[in-house]
Amino acid sequence: MNASGPSTRVGVTLRVAPLGDIRGNLATALGESLPALLAMFYPPQITKKANVAVTELIQNVIENIVDPDSELLLELRVDGDVLEVQVRNKATPAQYEAVRARVEALAQAADPKRLLGETLRARRADQLKGGLGLLRLVSENRFRLAVRYEQEHLTVQAAFALRGNL
Amino acid sequence: MNILTYGEIMDGGASVFHCVAREDAGSLFVTFIGVVRVDNPARHLGDLLTDLRHILPARTIESTTLDFTELEFCNSNGFYIIMDIIEIVYAATTGPVLVRRLKEDDWQQETLPILLNVDEPAIAARTEFADVLEV
Numbered sequence: 001m002n003a004s005g006p007s008t009r010v011g012v013t014l015r016v017a018p019l020g021d022i023r024g025n026l027a028t029a030l031g032e033s034l035p036a037l038l039a040m041f042y043p044p045q046i047t048k049k050a051n052v053a054v055t056e057l058i059q060n061v062i063e064n065i066v067d068p069d070s071e072l073l074l075e076l077r078v079d080g081d082v083l084e085v086q087v088r089n090k091a092t093p094a095q096y097e098a099v100r101a102r103v104e105a106l107a108q109a110a111d112p113k114r115l116l117g118e119t120l121r122a123r124r125a126d127q128l129k130g131g132l133g134l135l136r137l138v139s140e141n142r143f144r145l146a147v148r149y150e151q152e153h154l155t156v157q158a159a160f161a162l163r164g165n166l
Numbered sequence: 167m168n169i170l171t172y173g174e175i176m177d178g179g180a181s182v183f184h185c186v187a188r189e190d191a192g193s194l195f196v197t198f199i200g201v202v203r204v205d206n207p208a209r210h211l212g213d214l215l216t217d218l219r220h221i222l223p224a225r226t227i228e229s230t231t232l233d234f235t236e237l238e239f240c241n242s243n244g245f246y247i248i249m250d251i252i253e254i255v256y257a258a259t260t261g262p263v264l265v266r267r268l269k270e271d272d273w274q275q276e277t278l279p280i281l282l283n284v285d286e287p288a289i290a291a292r293t294e295f296a297d298v299l300e301v
Binding site: 024025027028031044045048049051052055056059063113116117120124129130132133135136139140141 | 177178203204205206239241242243245246249270271272273276277280281285300
């Protein structure tokens with residue numbers, strides 16, 4: 001980051017297809033490698049947030065693949081204003097609705113940390129897997145989430161405003 | 167310093183995380199080292215939980231240190247297993263618990279207290295945090 005001159009801009013677009021060909025832990029591979037790239041330009045506060053966002057969003061995709069022949073699109077962007085991670089994948093309307101409802105509940109939550117705690121304990125009691133990644137992005141890392149559904153594809157966007165927050 | 171038990175997560179043929187419980191003169195030290203990124207960490211650490219449940223109640227533990235300063239990353243799939251370990255430790259001991267955590271880490275500052283359940287007065291009364299700068 002350059003405080004006096006033009007701000008550093010880094011953007012990465014990654015496509016993976018077909019998803020059924022993935023061997024190994026894609027969330028780990030991307031969660032470790034992309035923040036390592038960012039670490040060349042940005043402080044740990046940013047690279048750690050990128051690590052969490054990439055890991056959780058990719059993990060969500062991998063755990064909910066509906067079509068093994070479909071594609072995953074990851075876009076990571078950092079500039080002087082924002083850290084933004086966006087993930088697009090094929091999804092059913094029901095999957096979109098579940099994510100949309102979760103994002104909306106988070107947007108309306110007066111205390112996201114309390115919501116994380118309550119959700120965590122409820123899901124743990126029922127031995128439910130997943131469902132915590134988006135919550136932690138908001139409550140722990142203060143990302144703003146947005147979600148949209150177009151032509152059978154779900155896009156989840158996580159954005160963290162850098163100005164005034166670092 | 168006696169090693170009471172340990173658990174390990176292997177990923178892709180490599181050891182990526184281990185948790186070690188040590189005891190020395192009535193002090194228990196539980197350290198969390200590495201990264202939790204696997205899909206189902208409980209599958210790797212079941213024996214650790216069993217050991218902790220059996221070993222700790224038989225020991226006289228006066229104080230406990232939970233050290234997270236070498237835990238570099240924990241995905242949300244790892245939250246439950248961290249809670250499981252913490253819960254066993256708190257249930258099997260009665261004394262103060264010092265939680266060593268990284269000062270500049272969102273997970274350790276924001277979410278770890280939720281996993282510890284420090285909103286519970288009985289837990290809060292026993293818990294003290296030591297914030298450590300990352301080297």
